[in-house]
Amino acid sequence: xxxxxxxxxxxxxxxxxxxxxxxxxxxxxxxxxxxxxxxxxxxxxxxxxxxxxxxxxxxxxxxxxxxxxxxxxxxxxxxxxxxxxxxxxxxxxxxxxxxxxxxxxxxxxxxxxxxxxxxxxxxxxxxxxxxxxxxxxxxxxxxxxxxxxxxxxxxxxxxxxxxxxxxxxxxxxxxxxxxxxxxxxxxxxxxxxxxxxxxxxxxxxxxxxxxxxxxxxxxxxxxxxxxxxxxxxxxxxxxxxxxxxxxxxxxxxxxxxxxxxxxxxxxxxxxxxxxxxxxxxxxxxxxxxxxxxxxxxxxxxxxxxxxxxxxxxxxxxxxxxxxxxxxxxxxxxxxxxxxxxxxxxxxxxxxxxxxxxxxx
Numbered sequence: 001x002x003x004x005x006x007x008x009x010x011x012x013x014x015x016x017x018x019x020x021x022x023x024x025x026x027x028x029x030x031x032x033x034x035x036x037x038x039x040x041x042x043x044x045x046x047x048x049x050x051x052x053x054x055x056x057x058x059x060x061x062x063x064x065x066x067x068x069x070x071x072x073x074x075x076x077x078x079x080x081x082x083x084x085x086x087x088x089x090x091x092x093x094x095x096x097x098x099x100x101x102x103x104x105x106x107x108x109x110x111x112x113x114x115x116x117x118x119x120x121x122x123x124x125x126x127x128x129x130x131x132x133x134x135x136x137x138x139x140x141x142x143x144x145x146x147x148x149x150x151x152x153x154x155x156x157x158x159x160x161x162x163x164x165x166x167x168x169x170x171x172x173x174x175x176x177x178x179x180x181x182x183x184x185x186x187x188x189x190x191x192x193x194x195x196x197x198x199x200x201x202x203x204x205x206x207x208x209x210x211x212x213x214x215x216x217x218x219x220x221x222x223x224x225x226x227x228x229x230x231x232x233x234x235x236x237x238x239x240x241x242x243x244x245x246x247x248x249x250x251x252x253x254x255x256x257x258x259x260x261x262x263x264x265x266x267x268x269x270x271x272x273x274x275x276x277x278x279x280x281x282x283x284x285x286x287x288x289x290x291x292x293x294x295x296x297x298x299x300x301x302x303x304x305x306x307x308x309x310x311x312x313x314x315x316x317x318x319x320x321x322x323x324x325x326x327x328x329x330x331x332x333x334x335x336x337x338x339x340x341x342x343x344x345x346x347x348x349x350x351x352x353x354x355x356x357x358x359x360x
Contacts, residue, residue, distance in 0.1 A: 003027075003121045004048055007034045008041045008055035008067065009083065014106075018054060018083075021110050027123060038062040038070075045071045050078050052120055057084035057095065065098050072099075079120040081180075083108060102180035112183045127183070144262050149173040151255045155248055157236035158219060162259065163190060165229045176235055177218040186233075189223050193231045211249065215240035222248060226256050230263060 005022065009015050015034050022032055033048070035041035038059045044050075053071055057064040068080045082095050082103045095103050102116040115127045148160040152173050159174035167183075167190045176182060189212075196210040208228065214221040219235040226232055232255065239248045 001029060003030050003051045003123075005030055005032045005052045005054065005117075005121075006041060006044060006050050006071075007032065008036075008038065008053070008059065008064070010036050010056065010060055012036070014056070014083070018108070018113075021108075021113065022117065025114060025118070025123075025126065029123075030121070038064070038067040041067055042070055045074055050075045052079045052081070052117065054081045054083065054117075057082050057086055057091065065094055068098055068100070081113075081116060081120070096178070103178065104180055109181065109184050112181050115183050116180060144259060145171045145173060147255060147258050147262065151234075151251060155234070155236065155239065155251055157234050157239060159233075159235045161186075161233040161235075162226070163193075163231050163233060165190060165193070170230065174235075189233060190231070192223065193225055196225060197228055213240050213245070222252060224252055224256060226259050227263060230259075232256060232259065 007015050007018050009018075015036070019032055019034065022030060033044055035044055038055075038061050041053075041055070050071060053068065055064040055067055059067065062070075064082055064084075071078055072080075079101045080099065082100050083106065084091075084095075084103060085106045086092070087105070092103055101120050102112075104113055111127055115125070117123075118125045118127060144162060148162065148171055151157070152160045157174065159172065159176050161169055162171040163186055164170050167187050169186070176185075192212060196208060200208050200210070208225040210225060212221075212223040214223075219237065220239040220241075222234045222239060224232050232252065234248070234252060238244060
């Protein structure tokens with residue numbers, strides 16, 4: 001079954017980039033066509049079935065939203081992805097309210113773009129694949145999903161995710177207001193999770209107690225670790241409002257405890273204390289004791305035969321040097337009165353030879 005994708009943008013470089021990005025999926029079922037304007041895109045949609053429309057918001061002539069509505073009149077099931085440089089919230093709401101699958105700001109985050117394309121066309125996901133589970137594991141994960149769904153209903157959240165340390169979604173309920181950036185968002189949050197683990201280790205914590213709250217955007221986001229390998233993400237409107245934050249966090253802590261129990265029933269381990277002991281350098285524990293043991297061991301060590309021979313040679317050389325010093329001291333004392341020139345004799349020697357009379 002083929003999937004027809006129509007790319008619409010008046011910038012040739014962007015069309016080329018998006019086309020080559022889609023080619024990286026290496027899916028022969030995807031058929032790609034390009035149009036530089038809304039009018040030409042309409043002509044193309046009249047000739048072929050369009051399954052996915054990827055269009056710029058700002059086009060010469062009609063806008064991307066107008067193009068979406070006109071193509072949907074011919075192909076009601078078409079999925080639409082917008083590419084835009086506009087950050088105005090009203091325009092983004094216009095695109096979402098019109099039924100956009102996703103909106104990407106320029107420059108386009110390619111991993112997120114490919115993930116949305118795969119999900120939009122119903123392809124086997126390769127960019128952000130779900131994990132395969134056995135029958136027993138599937139049953140346990142369904143219990144986790146039930147916990148997430150009940151919590152979402154209780155706090156009136158839009159979405160609740162259980163994420164693992166590789167950035168994959170283990171369980172989820174609901175969806176984000178804008179799923180375009182889901183891959184990048186989850187990747188960034190797991191980077192925060194890994195940084196929290198490092199802080200906990202430096203702080204010598206046996207458990208992870210860190211909370212991250214992001215408010216004032218499309219959603220209020222609450223992110224909390226469950227174990228070193230898993231974390232919970234909750235998204236919703238006004239979850240972090242002053243009159244709700246305590247209730248939300250209290251419920252989230254209760255959810256974390258229940259999810260942790262379910263994970264342990266699946267055989268998931270990896271407590272922070274064990275990770276701390278594993279990662280801690282040997283020199284960091286009782287350095288004074290370690291140093292003393294090393295000193296005692298060196299003191300009690302027996303030198304190797306080669307080392308003993310070198311020590312004996314050094315002692316002998318020292319003795320020889322001492323003897324040589326004594327020799328030169330005695331020679332200087334014995335011959336200290338002799339002139340340096342061999343052809344000149346002293347007065348004492350001249351008297352002994354009778355050259356000079358005594359008394360002279």
